[in-house]
Amino acid sequence: MNTTRFYAIATACLLTFITASAQNYDEVNYDESKVPEYVLPDVLTCNDGTRVTTAKEWEQKRRPEVLETFYTQEYGRTPTEKICTTHTLIAENTAALGGLATSQQVLFTFRGQGKTVQALLLVYIPNNRKGRVPVFIGYNFKGNHSVTTEEDIIYSPFFNRLKDRSDARLVRGNQTSRWALTEIVKRGYAVATMNYNDIFPDNAKGGPESITALFTDQSTSPEAWQALGAWAWGSSRIADWVEKQPWANSKQMIVIGHSRQGKAALWAGAQDTRFRVVISNDSGCGGAALSKRQFGERVGKINTTFPHWFCRAFRQYNGKEESLPFDQHELLALVAPRHVYVASAEEDRWADPRGEFLAAYNASPVYALYGMKGIPSSEMPAIHHPIATDMGYHIRAGVHDVTDYDWKCYLDFCDKVFGRK
Numbered sequence: 001m002n003t004t005r006f007y008a009i010a011t012a013c014l015l016t017f018i019t020a021s022a023q024n025y026d027e028v029n030y031d032e033s034k035v036p037e038y039v040l041p042d043v044l045t046c047n048d049g050t051r052v053t054t055a056k057e058w059e060q061k062r063r064p065e066v067l068e069t070f071y072t073q074e075y076g077r078t079p080t081e082k083i084c085t086t087h088t089l090i091a092e093n094t095a096a097l098g099g100l101a102t103s104q105q106v107l108f109t110f111r112g113q114g115k116t117v118q119a120l121l122l123v124y125i126p127n128n129r130k131g132r133v134p135v136f137i138g139y140n141f142k143g144n145h146s147v148t149t150e151e152d153i154i155y156s157p158f159f160n161r162l163k164d165r166s167d168a169r170l171v172r173g174n175q176t177s178r179w180a181l182t183e184i185v186k187r188g189y190a191v192a193t194m195n196y197n198d199i200f201p202d203n204a205k206g207g208p209e210s211i212t213a214l215f216t217d218q219s220t221s222p223e224a225w226q227a228l229g230a231w232a233w234g235s236s237r238i239a240d241w242v243e244k245q246p247w248a249n250s251k252q253m254i255v256i257g258h259s260r261q262g263k264a265a266l267w268a269g270a271q272d273t274r275f276r277v278v279i280s281n282d283s284g285c286g287g288a289a290l291s292k293r294q295f296g297e298r299v300g301k302i303n304t305t306f307p308h309w310f311c312r313a314f315r316q317y318n319g320k321e322e323s324l325p326f327d328q329h330e331l332l333a334l335v336a337p338r339h340v341y342v343a344s345a346e347e348d349r350w351a352d353p354r355g356e357f358l359a360a361y362n363a364s365p366v367y368a369l370y371g372m373k374g375i376p377s378s379e380m381p382a383i384h385h386p387i388a389t390d391m392g393y394h395i396r397a398g399v400h401d402v403t404d405y406d407w408k409c410y411l412d413f414c415d416k417v418f419g420r421k
Contacts, residue, residue: 024300024319025298025299025300025301025318025319026300026301028296028297028350029294029295029296030295030296030349032295032354035293035294035295036292036293036294036322038290038292038293038321038322039292040290040292040327040329040362041325041326041327041330043062043066043329043330043333043362043363043365043366044058044062044365044366044369046061046062046065047065052369053369054369055337055369055370058336058366058369063334066326066330066333066334067270067271067334069325069326069330070267070270070326070330070331070334071223072222072223072311072313073223073311073313073314073325073326074286074310074311074313074314074326075225075228075229075232075267075310075311075314076223076224076225076226076228076229076310076311076313077223077224077225077229077311078225078229078232078233078271079215079217079225081215081216081217083110083111083112083211083214083215084110084111084112085108085109085110085111085237085240086108086109086111087106087107087108087109087241088106088107088109089104089105089106090105090106090107090154091103091104091105091152091154092104092105093150093152094127096124096150097124097148097150097181097182097185098182099127100126100127100128100182100185100186101124101125101126101127101181101185102124102125102127103122103123103124103125103150103152103153104121104122104123104125105120105121105122105123105144105153105154106120106121106123106241107119107120107121108120108121108194108237108241110211110214110237111214112213112214112215112216113213113214113215113216115213115214117198117199117209117210117211117213117214118157118198119156119157119194119195119198119199119234120144120154120156120157120194120195120198121192121193121194121238121241122144122147122153122192122193122194123190123191123192123193124181124184124185124190124191125190125247126185126186126188126189126190129188129247131249132246132247132248132249132250132252133188133189133190133247133248133249133252134188134189134190134249134252134253134254134414134418134420135189135190135191135192135242135248135249135252135253135254136184136189136190136191136192136254136256136410137192137193137235137238137239137242137253137254137255137256137275138191138192138193138235138255138256138257138258138261138265139193139194139195139196139199139231139234139235139257139261139264140175140178140179140193140194140195140196141175141195141196141258141261142159142169142174142175142195143155143156143158143159143169143170143195144156144193144194144195145159145170145172145173146169146171146172146173146174146175146176147173147175147176147178147179147181147193148172148173148176148179148181149172149173149176150172151172153172155170156194156195156197156198157195157198158195158197158198158201159195159197177401177402177403178258178401178402178403179191179193179402180404180407180408183404183407183408183411184407184411187411187415188420189411189414190247190248192238192241192242194234194238196231196234196261196264198234199211199230199231199233199234200212200226200227200230200231200234200308202227202260202308203308204306204307204308205308206227206308207226207308210227210230211230211233211234212225212226212229212230221312222311222312222313223311223312223313224311224312225311226308226309226310226311227306227308227309228260228263228264228267228286228309228310229267229311231261231264231268232264232265232267232268232271232272233268235255235264235265235268235272235275236268236271236272236274239253239255239272239274239275243274250274251276252276252414252418253274253275253276254275254276254277254278254279254410254414255268255269255272255275255277255278255279256279256281256410257279257280257281257283258281258282258283258401258402259281259282259283259284259351259400260283260287260306260309262279262280262281262282262283262284262287262288263280263283263284263286263287263309265278265279265280265283266278266280266283266287266288266331266332266335266340267331269334269335269338269340270331270334270335271334273338275338276338276339276417276418277338277339277340277341277413277414277417278335278338278339278340278341279340279341279343279410280340280341280342280343280356281343281402281406282343282344282345282348282351282400282401282402283342283351283356284296284297284348284350284351284352284356285297285298285299285301285302285351285352286299286302286309286310286314286328287328287351287356288328288331288332288342288355288356288359288360289328289351289352289355289356289359290327290328290329290352290355290356290358290359290362291317291321291324291327291328292321292322292324292327293352293354293355293358294321295349295352295354295355296349296350296351296352296355297350297351297352298319298321299314299317299318299319299320299321299324300317300318300319303315303318304318327359328355328359329358329359329360329361329362329363330363331359332359332360332363333363333365333366333367335363336363336366336367336369336370336372337367337370337372337390339390339391339392339413339417340360340363340391340392341391341392341393341409341410341413342356342357342359342360342391342392342393343356343393343394343395343396343406343409343410344356344357344393344394344395344396345395345396345397345398345399345400345401346383346395346396346397346398347397347398347399347400348398348399348400350400351400353380353395354380356393357375357380357393357395358378360374360375360391360393361374361375361377361378363375363391364391367390367391372389372390372391373389373390373391374389374390374391375387375389375391375393376389380395381393381394381395383395383396383397384396384397384405386409386412386413388409388412388413388416392409392413394406394409
């Protein structure tokens with residue numbers, strides 16, 4: 001055969017294969033009857049085949065194995081190197097939220113490799129408090145100015161770099177509906193929020209401007225961390241600051257996230273045991289949802305749409321979820337014996353609500369090792385009927401969002417966990 005013709009045919013076959021593969025995981029399945037048969041890895045079975053029967057065995061043998069799998073196969077390895085970090089209080093308002101709270105704006109400055117990255121933390125602390133208070137730690141999507149209409153809130157560093165000052169994202173209070181600040185503060189909780197773009201700009205070329213560029217190890221290996229790892233790392237740096245504050249209860253820190261930040265919150269909670277409660281709101285694929293169900297967003301789709309989120313090793317499962325040697329129930333299990341709460345929305349089929357619920361259910365055996373109550377049944381609860389044992393789950397009416405109903409459930413759950421009722 002002519003060499004040119006041979007390569008032409010080979011190239012055409014390769015393109016056909018790639019296209020077919022892409023179509024395979026680009027096809028969105030919203031039909032439960034089309035979910036393939038799958039077998040979840042047993043969260044209590046070690047790599048050598050032995051089965052964990054005690055909490056001690058989980059902590060000493062199985063948990064490190066599971067954590068290592070997520071380091072090398074999905075989120076990438078978080079560096080252990082310490083980065084120079086300083087904190088500067090740049091603004092304070094003792095009459096925030098109509099006098100209910102004190103707001104503080106704290107500039108975080110990270111330095112490494114001759115580079116500097118800055119991030120701005122916005123904190124609301126209840127004025128009517130007795131002693132130290134629990135703290136919700138979570139990222140916002142559109143800048144600190146988006147969570148409130150208060151005029152004194154400074155634009156996050158990422159948003160100060162926007163050249164188009166008419167950008168709709170610069171409108172104050174454009175995401176207040178996602179932050180029930182008044183209710184949170186009235187319930188006696190503080191809130192610490194930061195724009196996630198300050199830590200890692202959410203685009204495929206964001207790495208050089210992110211905190212990952214500050215580390216000595218700039219590995220391009222398949223297990224090198226990317227945005228989700230960086231965002232999880234940033235949550236822990238917020239916790240470093242929070243636990244030193246005289247108004248904060250360092251034993252009652254809660255990490256919370258919506259959508260992609262729900263994924264990051266779970267990963268932060270899996271690694272950092274200081275987070276007493278870990279909350280995932282509509283986190284979907286690569287978050288709480290089981291990948292093997294291939295329902296809604298799939299591994300290949302998320303890896304091609306957002307190539308900067310997960311480590312490159314995760315791409316080997318594009319269109320091949322059946323070959324995954326792990327799944328997201330094991331991520332939820334890493335939070336035990338602390339508390340995890342997973343929330344879904346009825347119309348958010350892209351995030352696979354049933355897959356999110358089943359992941360929580362299948363993480364429950366690890367909680368049982370500690371004598372704790374997990375999700376009691378594989379049958380999903382009805383809309384607006386939350387489960388609140390030592391784990392939490394609810395599905396609400398509506399779409400992919402964070403609502404006042406979600407916050408009420410989270411506050412009720414945390415009150416229960418912290419014995420505040």
